[in-house]
Amino acid sequence: xxxxxxxxxxxxxxxxxxxxxxxxxxxxxxxxxxxxxxxxxxxxxxxxxxxxxxxxxxxxxxxxxxxxxxxxxxxxxxxxxxxxxxxxxxxxxxxxxxxxxxxxxxxxxxxxxxxxxxxxxxxxxxxxxxxxxxxxxxxxxxxxxxxxxxxxxxxxxxxxxxxxxxxxxxxxxxxxxxxxxxxxxxxxxxxxxxxxxxxxxxxxxxxxxxxxxxxxxxxxxx
Amino acid sequence: xxxxxxxxxxxxxxxxxxxxxxxxxxxxxxxxxxxxxxxxxxxxxxxxxxxxxxxxxxxxxxxxxxxxxxxxxxxxxxxxxxxxxxxxxxxxxxxxxxxxxxxxxxxxxxxxxxxxxxxxxxxxxxxxxxxxxxxxxxxxxxxxxxxxxxxxxxxxxxxxxxxxxxxxxxxxxxxxxxxxxxxxxxxxxxxxxxxxxxxxxxxxxxxxxxxxxxxxxxxxxxxxxxxxxxxxxxxxxxxxxxxxxxxxxxxxxxxxxxxxxxxxxxxxxxxxxxxxxxxxxxxxxxxxxxxxxxxxxxxxxxxxxxxxxxxxxxxxxxxxxxxxxxxxxxxxxxxxxxxxxxxxxxxxxxxxxxxxxxxxxxxxxxxx
Numbered sequence: 001x002x003x004x005x006x007x008x009x010x011x012x013x014x015x016x017x018x019x020x021x022x023x024x025x026x027x028x029x030x031x032x033x034x035x036x037x038x039x040x041x042x043x044x045x046x047x048x049x050x051x052x053x054x055x056x057x058x059x060x061x062x063x064x065x066x067x068x069x070x071x072x073x074x075x076x077x078x079x080x081x082x083x084x085x086x087x088x089x090x091x092x093x094x095x096x097x098x099x100x101x102x103x104x105x106x107x108x109x110x111x112x113x114x115x116x117x118x119x120x121x122x123x124x125x126x127x128x129x130x131x132x133x134x135x136x137x138x139x140x141x142x143x144x145x146x147x148x149x150x151x152x153x154x155x156x157x158x159x160x161x162x163x164x165x166x167x168x169x170x171x172x173x174x175x176x177x178x179x180x181x182x183x184x185x186x187x188x189x190x191x192x193x194x195x196x197x198x199x200x201x202x203x204x205x206x207x208x209x210x211x212x213x214x215x216x217x218x219x220x221x222x
Numbered sequence: 223x224x225x226x227x228x229x230x231x232x233x234x235x236x237x238x239x240x241x242x243x244x245x246x247x248x249x250x251x252x253x254x255x256x257x258x259x260x261x262x263x264x265x266x267x268x269x270x271x272x273x274x275x276x277x278x279x280x281x282x283x284x285x286x287x288x289x290x291x292x293x294x295x296x297x298x299x300x301x302x303x304x305x306x307x308x309x310x311x312x313x314x315x316x317x318x319x320x321x322x323x324x325x326x327x328x329x330x331x332x333x334x335x336x337x338x339x340x341x342x343x344x345x346x347x348x349x350x351x352x353x354x355x356x357x358x359x360x361x362x363x364x365x366x367x368x369x370x371x372x373x374x375x376x377x378x379x380x381x382x383x384x385x386x387x388x389x390x391x392x393x394x395x396x397x398x399x400x401x402x403x404x405x406x407x408x409x410x411x412x413x414x415x416x417x418x419x420x421x422x423x424x425x426x427x428x429x430x431x432x433x434x435x436x437x438x439x440x441x442x443x444x445x446x447x448x449x450x451x452x453x454x455x456x457x458x459x460x461x462x463x464x465x466x467x468x469x470x471x472x473x474x475x476x477x478x479x480x481x482x483x484x485x486x487x488x489x490x491x492x493x494x495x496x497x498x499x500x501x502x503x504x505x506x507x508x509x510x511x512x513x514x515x516x517x518x519x520x521x522x523x524x525x526x527x528x529x530x531x532x533x534x535x536x537x538x539x540x541x542x543x544x545x546x547x548x549x550x551x552x553x554x555x556x557x558x559x560x561x562x563x564x565x566x567x568x569x570x571x572x573x574x575x576x577x578x579x580x581x582x583x584x585x586x587x588x589x590x
Contacts, residue, residue, distance in 0.1 A: 059460055084445060087461055
């Protein structure tokens, strides 16, 4: 159960959502996406109130979501999964070229059922599907979780490119090295509320603050 | 980045469709043509059911009800408007419209909630409609059903050519090769009459509807349906209105089932509750789809063909086999008693589901 979250995601920047397990990071993303019902408070996005909207309406409003559990469709091919991500049902060739360059495995297995891909490739597909056309906001939930370092560097490379496009990203990440490399802003959550928010550089440069917020001393911060 | 194809599956389907195209000329006799026509009708019905079950993961028990609506539409049009084609087309259209509207209503009320409610509601509605059709004997002919006339051009009395067309009789081949039957027995005669025209109307309609359904399944709409079947929440989170897609496929499926019913009525020139609305047809339909393979239009072609052939000819096959083994293996001959054909049919289905859990088309598609 989430309570008291107070989070601002600046446009055109990457905001990393940090915090210990069970702090409410994934719940926050799922609630923004409408997958879990908002009971109190409000979620504003580009002048709209998302609170009463369903997931499909929120997605059509321009929010792309990459779930934690590699939300691909295993029975469909890589190409079909990608096509599902395009709201117009037509993928732009330059976008496909860009994504298959960023994730070469996807080009190789383009007509294979997505269920036959490795865990890392599934995560690449999940990310590529949401990147197949520009979104106003990307919600990305722990994309590097449990993946090999080589795969993580591919994903980070692709996310860097997305960031360079000026995309607005809210990303949950447990790997602080990845968070530091990508994030411009950071918000730390604990027990369903944002306990700290600010520039990533400030958090990255203050070991004491990191220890206090993400170590075992969060109780002292309340 | 070209898509791989399962050539084995394509070859099997091509052989079946070619056999159906040439059926009147390859398999002489009224019974063979009747079996071929029923296969054509049930291919459309099973493929339309698979749009819901295999592609969208929606379990419905009302599909045969939609089939019956199309059939009764044609029958009632013939009885009340006359036997000519415009009236029958109007009847088929009306039956289809009623099926689509009813499917939309059922979908609107039950597809928003869990899929099991939809299954239960379709079962209830289908039972209610079957009872209603039996009770409204003044309109529907009740349990006796309705016999009606179809356009003269499609009736057996209409002759198109003075001389019969040449056909083949493959059943005579063993006699010619191994016995002393004359070569002429390999050839048969096919009368170019209205019955033949009716068969090709059914066959051509099947091809058109099958192509339409195939196009639908490989379209973005079909991809979304498969995504919904796999994970509706995921599909919703990408931006697809799951309920709308489910209702849409239910309506399309019901409309095509009604057209299959209309074709069946034209072929049989009779409709009755047991013929076009009975629950046993629904069970047969489920078996056809499961045996053929769900989630592929071609599965319906294979499943229906096998089911219909087994049902139509298993008894004959068993009689022949019994005769062959009667002297040497009397115990086996007892088991092959033609009256036990239903037991063997059931056994065949159990084995096919056990060995081909993804259906025959699924197995051929995977190439294993």
